[in-house]
Amino acid sequence: MADRTVYNPMRKVAIFGGTHGNELSGVVLVNHWLKHGEEIARPDIDVRPFITNPEAVEKCTRYIDTDLNRVFDPENLRKENKLNLSYEVKRAQYINSVFGPKGSDEAYDVILDLHNTTAHMGATLILENSRDDFTIQLFNYIKKCMAPLTCSVLLNEHPQLKYATTRSIAKHPVGVEVGPQPQSIIRADVLDKMRMVVKYALDFLKDFNEGKEFPPCNLEVYKVLENVAYPRKENGDIAAVIHKNLQDQDWKELNPGEPIFSTLDGKTITYEGECAVHPTFVNEAAYYEKNQAFTITQKILLTAQSVRCINSK
Amino acid sequence: MADRTVYNPMRKVAIFGGTHGNELSGVVLVNHWLKHGEEIARPDIDVRPFITNPEAVEKCTRYIDTDLNRVFDPENLRKENKLNLSYEVKRAQYINSVFGPKGSDEAYDVILDLHNTTAHMGATLILENSRDDFTIQLFNYIKKCMAPLTCSVLLNEHPQLKYATTRSIAKHPVGVEVGPQPQSIIRADVLDKMRMVVKYALDFLKDFNEGKEFPPCNLEVYKVLENVAYPRKENGDIAAVIHKNLQDQDWKELNPGEPIFSTLDGKTITYEGECAVHPTFVNEAAYYEKNQAFTITQKILLTAQSVRCINSK
Numbered sequence: 132m133a134d135r136t137v138y139n140p141m142r143k144v145a146i147f148g149g150t151h152g153n154e155l156s157g158v159v160l161v162n163h164w165l166k167h168g169e170e171i172a173r174p175d176i177d178v179r180p181f182i183t184n185p186e187a188v189e190k191c192t193r194y195i196d197t198d199l200n201r202v203f204d205p206e207n208l209r210k211e212n213k214l215n216l217s218y219e220v221k222r223a224q225y226i227n228s229v230f231g232p233k234g235s236d237e238a239y240d241v242i243l244d245l246h247n248t249t250a251h252m253g254a255t256l257i258l259e260n261s262r263d264d265f266t267i268q269l270f271n272y273i274k275k276c277m278a279p280l281t282c283s284v285l286l287n288e289h290p291q292l293k294y295a296t297t298r299s300i301a302k303h304p305v306g307v308e309v310g311p312q313p314q315s316i317i318r319a320d321v322l323d324k325m326r327m328v329v330k331y332a333l334d335f336l337k338d339f340n341e342g343k344e345f346p347p348c349n350l351e352v353y354k355v356l357e358n359v360a361y362p363r364k365e366n367g368d369i370a371a372v373i374h375k376n377l378q379d380q381d382w383k384e385l386n387p388g389e390p391i392f393s394t395l396d397g398k399t400i401t402y403e404g405e406c407a408v409h410p411t412f413v414n415e416a417a418y419y420e421k422n423q424a425f426t427i428t429q430k431i432l433l434t435a436q437s438v439r440c441i442n443s444k
Numbered sequence: 445m446a447d448r449t450v451y452n453p454m455r456k457v458a459i460f461g462g463t464h465g466n467e468l469s470g471v472v473l474v475n476h477w478l479k480h481g482e483e484i485a486r487p488d489i490d491v492r493p494f495i496t497n498p499e500a501v502e503k504c505t506r507y508i509d510t511d512l513n514r515v516f517d518p519e520n521l522r523k524e525n526k527l528n529l530s531y532e533v534k535r536a537q538y539i540n541s542v543f544g545p546k547g548s549d550e551a552y553d554v555i556l557d558l559h560n561t562t563a564h565m566g567a568t569l570i571l572e573n574s575r576d577d578f579t580i581q582l583f584n585y586i587k588k589c590m591a592p593l594t595c596s597v598l599l600n601e602h603p604q605l606k607y608a609t610t611r612s613i614a615k616h617p618v619g620v621e622v623g624p625q626p627q628s629i630i631r632a633d634v635l636d637k638m639r640m641v642v643k644y645a646l647d648f649l650k651d652f653n654e655g656k657e658f659p660p661c662n663l664e665v666y667k668v669l670e671n672v673a674y675p676r677k678e679n680g681d682i683a684a685v686i687h688k689n690l691q692d693q694d695w696k697e698l699n700p701g702e703p704i705f706s707t708l709d710g711k712t713i714t715y716e717g718e719c720a721v722h723p724t725f726v727n728e729a730a731y732y733e734k735n736q737a738f739t740i741t742q743k744i745l746l747t748a749q750s751v752r753c754i755n756s757k
């Protein structure tokens with residue numbers, strides 16, 4: 132008999148929009164579902180659409196004081212002295228009280244957190260834990276349903292580069308990142324892809340809760356290796372821009388010696404790594420302030436055991 | 445003998461970047477040229493690169509208090525009581541004192557104002573006056589040099605929709621609008637196109653000052669007819685998004701009965717005008733707050749007389 136992981140049924144599911152207030156696909160979908168919930172209803176699952184950063188949404192900006200999607204660490208979630216806290220840390224504590232507490236039995240089972248990127252990443256799922264068989268199975272299911280559309284999986288469990296996401300309060304956090312879409316606009320094609328990802332995720336949860344067993348699977352993922360910074364001048368100004376050969380080439384192979392930046396006086400800067408990598412988040416608007424021109428990843432294969440619901444009928 | 449318009453030589457030329465602080469091609473180019481001016485130097489022309497809204501650039505936002513590119517009207521330019529003025533109105537008065545005064549003999553001859561759009565407009569020149577033979581000749585020259593790349597001309601002299609631009613203090617205002625580019629990022633392809641437009645504009649001015657006569661020409665332009673608003677719900681939320689068949693189709697013909705919006709519950713809204721039009725600024729991020737989903741235009745042909753410099757050697 133094959134190895135199998137069993138889980139309790141997934142009853143508490145949230146769909147977060149507006150974690151970044153200018154990433155409008157999730158904002159628009161969550162606001163729509165708050166009024167018209169039929170599309171996301173599934174039997175015996177409490178599916179809760181929720182705007183996580185309403186003030187940032189109101190102002191159509193990424194955040195008010197600090198990036199909400201970076202403050203769900205134990206230190207911020209525990210901070211007292213409410214008067215001195217940033218808007219987002221206060222908000223994180225509130226979200227944690229409603230959908231967490233993070234790491235507890237009461238925490239939500241699954242949180243789908245909806246984001247957009249200016250990078251040409253297509254539909255992307257972000258995995259936070261390579262040993263979470265349930266989430267790997269979920270991603271495998273979504274990826275198969277999305278075909279022939281591409282649905283890539285980004286694995287971020289890098290010891291320094293992993294960050295404390297809003298979704299991380301769930302037992303099974305699911306990052307959904309769809310691009311390319313400029314900040315502050317809504318593209319119909321991007322909206323459609325995001326909507327499909329959510330539909331397939333909920334369909335999987337329904338099937339799972341109803342007792343369907345998902346056999347062992349392999350999942351191709353892009354594992355975060357490193358962030359590449361912009362070349363800067365002495366005064367801090369950007370000295371080069373993403374080279375046109377790299378622009379819009381997220382997930383494609385980048386080899387040593389290939390161009391990555393162009394300077395304003397016409398020089399080309401090449402990739403000087405040791406081996407081929409797969410860039411992603413290429414020219415993401417929000418990452419200029421983080422000084423990330425792109426992220427390099429390595430393609431690896433994860434395997435998941437069969438998963439099944441413990442007390443299915 | 446053919447009709448000819450004669451002008452004084454064009455000695456005072458400015459290149460404005462950062463009129464909208466999150467439209468980065470112009471910001472980056474102007475900052476580069478402030479330190480490395482050789483590229484924009486032309487004999488006997490004072491070419492002055494200038495950041496018009498430095499605080500908005502610093503914050504990487506469109507504006508601080510109000511849209512700088514809408515306040516160069518006589519009323520705002522004359523306002524006193526400096527304490528109560530918005531940052532941008534103060535700034536407009538300062539810019540007008542340096543590069544104007546608007547409408548005076550001392551005003552700069554030509555101002556190239558560099559903008560980006562999230563719309564798929566390619567390289568676009570914006571004309572404010574259909575009887576300005578000099579600017580029509582300039583645009584005709586740039587357009588020919590840009591080929592085979594498209595360079596479209598938008599004519600805005602609509603009695604209600606024309607607005608008081610930053611460049612309007614010059615005798616010959618030139619709007620340069622290049623897209624698609626998300627706000628807050630720099631794309632190499634968009635940067636290159638903007639740089640080409642500026643180069644050809646300066647080359648024209650040099651040739652003109654040196655006595656070259658430009659023969660009569662015809663210029664195809666898209667004349668602004670109307671702005672189309674987003675359908676809204678009662679609470680003000682957007683009820684529909686740009687239809688996928690219209691997205692990225694700037695300048696293409698749109699016929700009555702063709703789709704323009706999709707509602708979130710899957711309905712299609714069609715264009716109900718009387719005749720074919722050419723949409724532009726389709727899904728421009730900055731126009732959500734102005735409630736403009738796109739602008740419709742009509743293709744017309746302008747003619748310009750021959751132009752020549754009055755006192756060329």
Ligand SMILES: [Zn+2]
Nearest residue numbers: 151154246247
């Ligand atoms: Zn985001």
Ligand SMILES: [Zn+2]
Nearest residue numbers: 464467559560
């Ligand atoms: Zn602009």
